[in-house]
Amino acid sequence: MTPALQRRLPLLTTGAIFAVLFAAATLLYDGFFSARVAVNLFTDNAALGLTAIGMTLVIFAGGIDLSVGAVAGFTSIFVATLIEKHHVHPTVAALAALAVGGTLGAGMGALIHWFRLPAFLITLAGMFLMRGCAFWVSTESIGIAHPLYERLSNCVLELGRFSLPLVALVLIAGLFGGGILAHYTRFGRNLLAIGGSEQSALLMGLPLGATKVGVYMVNSLCATAAGLVGTLYTGSGNPSTGIGLELDAIAVVVIGGTVLTGGRGHMLGTLFGLLIFGTIQSALLFDGRLSPWWSRIVVGLLLLAFILLQRLLLRRLNRR
Amino acid sequence: MRDSPWQRALRSPVLWPLAGIAALLAVNLILKPGFLNLTVLDGHLYGLPIDVLHRGAKTLILALGMTLVIATGGVDLSVGSVVAITGALAATLIGHGVASLPLILAGALGAGALAGLANGLLIARIGVQPIVATLILMVAGRGVAQVLTDGQVLIIKHAGFDFLGNGFVAGLPFTIVCATLLYVVTHIALRRSAAGLFIEAVGDNPEAARFAGLATARIKTLVYVASGLCAAFAGAMESANIGAADAQRAGENLELDAIFAVVVGGTALTGGRFLLLGSFIGALLLQLLVTTMYHLGVPPAVAPVPKALLILLVCLLQSERTRGWFRGLAPAKS
Numbered sequence: 261m262t263p264a265l266q267r268r269l270p271l272l273t274t275g276a277i278f279a280v281l282f283a284a285a286t287l288l289y290d291g292f293f294s295a296r297v298a299v300n301l302f303t304d305n306a307a308l309g310l311t312a313i314g315m316t317l318v319i320f321a322g323g324i325d326l327s328v329g330a331v332a333g334f335t336s337i338f339v340a341t342l343i344e345k346h347h348v349h350p351t352v353a354a355l356a357a358l359a360v361g362g363t364l365g366a367g368m369g370a371l372i373h374w375f376r377l378p379a380f381l382i383t384l385a386g387m388f389l390m391r392g393c394a395f396w397v398s399t400e401s402i403g404i405a406h407p408l409y410e411r412l413s414n415c416v417l418e419l420g421r422f423s424l425p426l427v428a429l430v431l432i433a434g435l436f437g438g439g440i441l442a443h444y445t446r447f448g449r450n451l452l453a454i455g456g457s458e459q460s461a462l463l464m465g466l467p468l469g470a471t472k473v474g475v476y477m478v479n480s481l482c483a484t485a486a487g488l489v490g491t492l493y494t495g496s497g498n499p500s501t502g503i504g505l506e507l508d509a510i511a512v513v514v515i516g517g518t519v520l521t522g523g524r525g526h527m528l529g530t531l532f533g534l535l536i537f538g539t540i541q542s543a544l545l546f547d548g549r550l551s552p553w554w555s556r557i558v559v560g561l562l563l564l565a566f567i568l569l570q571r572l573l574l575r576r577l578n579r580r
Numbered sequence: 581m582r583d584s585p586w587q588r589a590l591r592s593p594v595l596w597p598l599a600g601i602a603a604l605l606a607v608n609l610i611l612k613p614g615f616l617n618l619t620v621l622d623g624h625l626y627g628l629p630i631d632v633l634h635r636g637a638k639t640l641i642l643a644l645g646m647t648l649v650i651a652t653g654g655v656d657l658s659v660g661s662v663v664a665i666t667g668a669l670a671a672t673l674i675g676h677g678v679a680s681l682p683l684i685l686a687g688a689l690g691a692g693a694l695a696g697l698a699n700g701l702l703i704a705r706i707g708v709q710p711i712v713a714t715l716i717l718m719v720a721g722r723g724v725a726q727v728l729t730d731g732q733v734l735i736i737k738h739a740g741f742d743f744l745g746n747g748f749v750a751g752l753p754f755t756i757v758c759a760t761l762l763y764v765v766t767h768i769a770l771r772r773s774a775a776g777l778f779i780e781a782v783g784d785n786p787e788a789a790r791f792a793g794l795a796t797a798r799i800k801t802l803v804y805v806a807s808g809l810c811a812a813f814a815g816a817m818e819s820a821n822i823g824a825a826d827a828q829r830a831g832e833n834l835e836l837d838a839i840f841a842v843v844v845g846g847t848a849l850t851g852g853r854f855l856l857l858g859s860f861i862g863a864l865l866l867q868l869l870v871t872t873m874y875h876l877g878v879p880p881a882v883a884p885v886p887k888a889l890l891i892l893l894v895c896l897l898q899s900e901r902t903r904g905w906f907r908g909l910a911p912a913k914s
Contacts, residue, residue: 392887560721563716
């Protein structure tokens with residue numbers, strides 16, 4: 261195996277697993293192979309996908325962010341309350357939510373970088389904080405009835421047999437944007453360098469602090485976007501939106517072949533990871549015999565398989 | 581020059597959590613002058629302090645296992661899911677007509693030990709980072725619990741099992757007696773033997789510990805098994821206490837509470853040192869904080885906010901940078 265191929269092996273494996281899973285589901289269930297199911301893979305997992313994009317970037321830099329689910333939950337209820345109770349225009353409400361999310365992310369990044377505190381602990385505190393604040397705003401879900409929301413949720417792009425709702429379009433745009441940010445900008449290369457070895461990155465003169473604070477901020481913005489997309493998708497705001505979302509997002513990123521220690525991975529893998537996640541859930545839905553709880557177990561097992569694969573690969577690469 | 585006992589007490593790591601407890605008690609006493617009152621009913625002790633201890637028991641037990649794990653420089657995120665699994669397993673066993681309490685407990689504790697063993701082997705033998713390895717079980721474990729209960733909330737009716745959560749020993753709730761005993765026994769077992777030092781050595785520098793002849797991998801595996809056992813016990817206790825197993829909600833966010841209790845108690849997340857007394861006090865502080873929030877009329881769902889602020893404060897106080905600032909402020913010693 262050439263080194264180039266070996267480096268791409270996790271990505272190729274993820275792609276192959278997706279192909280096999282989708283083919284198996286197509287053979288097993290009538291009507292699985294359709295434009296509708298394919299589009300729903302994106303529509304139903306839009307919020308998860310958006311958080312996974314940000315999480316990919318954070319994990320590139322060797323970090324982790326457990327607060328994303330709570331940020332999405334806070335955004336959801338915050339925006340709904342602003343629109344319904346305080347009659348704020350949705351665009352203003354969305355901007356306010358993004359400002360809160362961005363500030364929180366930058367704050368967490370600053371604590372992690374300048375105070376050298378463990379990322380998982382700080383973001384855990386962020387998770388508690390945002391989830392608590394979400395329930396502080398309102399303990400009950402609030403329906404959003406605003407003309408703009410209705411227009412946006414009816415907004416569909418027709419592409420031959422595919423009719424893509426706005427939610428799916430946002431996800432696809434996000435994946436493109438994330439991919440460009442990760443692989444074609446200086447910021448993305450800095451992230452991978454820091455994840456590979458923070459010491460070397462520092463010695464190379466890369467802007468460590470700005471990059472780390474920046475990536476946590478971008479991730480929180482992604483989580484906020486996920487919360488916004490969630491309100492579009494359900495037409496309401498709910499403070500318990502996104503419980504467990506952070507775990508799903510991390511699972512999607514790892515199944516996508518990104519190494520959790522940082523420094524290695526590809527945004528394309530996250531797309532495949534998301535598709536695998538979505539396919540498992542649609543297949544369980546089509547099957548109807550297995551309880552939906554099995555999806556968590558399958559995702560856990562896939563996570564285990566990928567982590568073992570990563571260990572094996574890293575060991576071989578290090579031996580060279 | 582030897583420090584006076586007063587100076588030594590001032591430097592004690594449990595000083596701050598104890599001060600926190602004192603402050604919270606003061607707040608509670610102002611809000612509710614009868615806060616510390618205890619009454620005896622049917623030979624059992626009742627009162628708000630007893631209630632705090634009783635409700636804090638499961639966090640206490642989880643924090644015990646977590647302390648050992650963190651001492652080796654690791655972390656166990658799966659304890660919440662293990663709590664859910666053991667509750668579900670106990671309920672399923674009882675539902676299938678298993679009447680013998682030892683058998684039920686053996687099943688629950690066995691499941692916990694197995695979960696811990698899986699974590700430990702992944703971390704110690706394969707070399708996966710602790711956060712990642714235990715994350716797998718955190719994700720999959722709740723699924724396992726839900727498959728066991730089929731997504732239902734199972735009602736538990738078993739007199740012997742009920743005792744675990746609601747029984748009384750010598751007038752005190754069994755949960756309190758049990759949690760305290762576990763701490764005392766673990767403390768004696770680890771501090772009167774070399775085992776405690778071994779755990780700290782592994783956390784301080786695994787390489788050096790290995791060269792010194794310690795079975796690093798085995799010690800690491802064992803602490804995760806201990807954490808799994810603690811989680812299993814807490815799970816059995818919680819499901820017995822509420823008389824039901826809820827795979828969805830049982831043990832939710834408990835891993836965070838356990839980690840917080842340990843960190844607040846002065847055990848550093850970097851490992852290499854542990855303080856069981858600190859974790860004990862930390863868990864009580866956390867529970868007292870939650871009870872205080874209830875008395876202040878804060879809805880339970882908002883209670884995480886003060887918890888988050890508390891942990892941020894403690895983290896900042898523990899960080900090297902802030903310590904440096906404080907050192908800069910203090911007059912230079914001659």
